[in-house]
Amino acid sequence: MSPTRSPHADVASPSGRAPVPGRVAEVRAGLATVLPAAVAIACTGATFGVLVVQSGLPWWWAPLCQAVVFAGSLEFVLVGLAVASAPLGTVALTALLVNSRHVFYALSFPLDRVHGRLARLYSIHTLTDEAYALTATPAARTWSGTRILTIQAALQVSWVAGGLLGVGLGSLLPPEVPGLGFAFTALFVVLAMDAHRATGSLPFPLVAAACATAAAVWAPHDMLLVAMVAYVCVLLGVWGTAGLRAGRRGPVLADEGGARVVLTGGGKHRAAATDAAVPDAAGTRSTGDEGGPAPGNPDGDRDEHRGGPRV
Numbered sequence: 001m002s003p004t005r006s007p008h009a010d011v012a013s014p015s016g017r018a019p020v021p022g023r024v025a026e027v028r029a030g031l032a033t034v035l036p037a038a039v040a041i042a043c044t045g046a047t048f049g050v051l052v053v054q055s056g057l058p059w060w061w062a063p064l065c066q067a068v069v070f071a072g073s074l075e076f077v078l079v080g081l082a083v084a085s086a087p088l089g090t091v092a093l094t095a096l097l098v099n100s101r102h103v104f105y106a107l108s109f110p111l112d113r114v115h116g117r118l119a120r121l122y123s124i125h126t127l128t129d130e131a132y133a134l135t136a137t138p139a140a141r142t143w144s145g146t147r148i149l150t151i152q153a154a155l156q157v158s159w160v161a162g163g164l165l166g167v168g169l170g171s172l173l174p175p176e177v178p179g180l181g182f183a184f185t186a187l188f189v190v191l192a193m194d195a196h197r198a199t200g201s202l203p204f205p206l207v208a209a210a211c212a213t214a215a216a217v218w219a220p221h222d223m224l225l226v227a228m229v230a231y232v233c234v235l236l237g238v239w240g241t242a243g244l245r246a247g248r249r250g251p252v253l254a255d256e257g258g259a260r261v262v263l264t265g266g267g268k269h270r271a272a273a274t275d276a277a278v279p280d281a282a283g284t285r286s287t288g289d290e291g292g293p294a295p296g297n298p299d300g301d302r303d304e305h306r307g308g309p310r311v
Contacts (some may be wrong), residue, residue, distance in 0.1 A: 023146050030150030040152050041072075042162035049166020050073060056081050062163040070126060070156055074098045078239045100225050104232055107134045114145035126152035168273075207234055 045066065052062040057079065074095055074293055081091055114123045123145075131152045135143070192205070198238050208231050215227035 004038065026144050026146040027150045029152060030147040033134060033147070034151040034154045037134060038158040041130060041155055042158040042165070044072065044112075045159040045162025046166035046169065048072070049163040049168075050170040051076065051079055051166075052163075053170030055079050055083060059167045062167050063160050065073055066160045066163045067156070070128065070159065071095075071099055072128065095223070097225065100128060101129075101228050104228050107232070108136055110135055110140050110143065110148060113143060114148055116145075119145060119149060123152060126156050128152075128155060130155055135205070173222060204235075220227075 048066065049062045052065075053059060061082075063077065069075055070080065075099060077094060078091070081094065086094075109127060109132055111120060111123060114120050134140075134151055135148055140148070210226075210231040211234070212223070212227040215223045215230065219226040
C-alpha cells in the first residue's frame with residue numbers, strides 16, 4: 001500500500017524536474033524573510049505618524065500618505081512641504097530628486113518573476129529601498145512572484161500600521177525624542193550589512209562608499225543622484241571589461257573537473273581555472289604545470305580526445 005500523500009504537499013512542475021512549492025509555502029517563506037525589516041519599518045512608520053500629528057496635520061493624513069505615496073524618505077519631506085504650503089511645482093521637483101534612485105533599482109529588481117498586469121503594477125508601486133535590499137540577492141532570482149509580493153505587501157502593511165500607532169501616540173510623546181531621527185539611517189545600515197553578507201563582495205561596497213563621498217564633496221545638493229549615477233557607471237565599466245576579456249578567451253561552454261571548456265579556432269579545449277596559459281618552447285600552450293604532461297593526458301602536448309593543443 002502506498003503512503004497517503006498530504007494535500008499540502010508540493011506539486012510537481014510540468015517538466016517533472018523538481019517540485020514547485022505551494023503558494024502557502026511561498027507566503028510563509030516571504031514572511032520569514034521580511035519579518036525583521038517589517039518590525040523596523042513599523043517603528044519608523046510610528047515616527048512618521050508622530051510627526052504628522054505634531055505638525056498640526058489631520059490624523060488621517062498619515063495612513064493616506066503612507067498607503068498612496070509609500071516612499072518613506074519622501075513622505076517625511078512632504079510633511080514639511082505641506083505645512084509650508086509649498087507650490088505643486090516644488091513638490092513635484094522634490095519628489096523627482098528624492099525618488100530618482102528608484103530608476104536604478106529597476107536594473108536588478110526581479111520584476112520578471114512577478115506575473116500578471118495588476119501584480120506587476122503593485123510590485124512597481126511598492127518597490128521601496130527595503131524591498132529592493134531584500135530581493136537584490138542572487139537567491140532572489142529564483143523566488144516566485146508570490147514570495148516577492150508577500151515581502152512588498154508586508155512592508156507596506158507594517159508601514160501603515162506603524163503610522164497609525166504613531167498617530168495614537170503622537171499626543172503622548174514630547175515634541176522631540178533624542179536619537180529618533182537616526183532610526184531610518186540605522187535601518188539602511190543594517191540592510192547594507194545583510195546585502196554584503198549575501199553577496200560576499202568587498203570591492204563594490206568600497207566603490208559605493210567612494211562614490212558617495214566624492215558626490216558629497218563635489219555635489220552636496222544632489223549627492224544621492226550623482227553618487228548613484230557614478231556607481232552605475234563603474235558597474236557598467238566592470239561589466240564591459242569582463243565581457244571583452246571573455247570575448248578574447250572565447251565563449252565558455254561548461255565547467256569540467258575544475259577547468260573551463262572554451263571554444264577556439266582549433267576546436268574545443270580545456271583551460272585551467274586558475275593557472276594562466278603560457279606558450280612553451282615547442283610553441284604549444286601549457287597551463288603552467290611542471291614536471292610532465294598534464295594529468296589525464298600521458299601522451300604529451302595534445303589532447304587526443306579534443307583534437308587540439310591544450311590551453
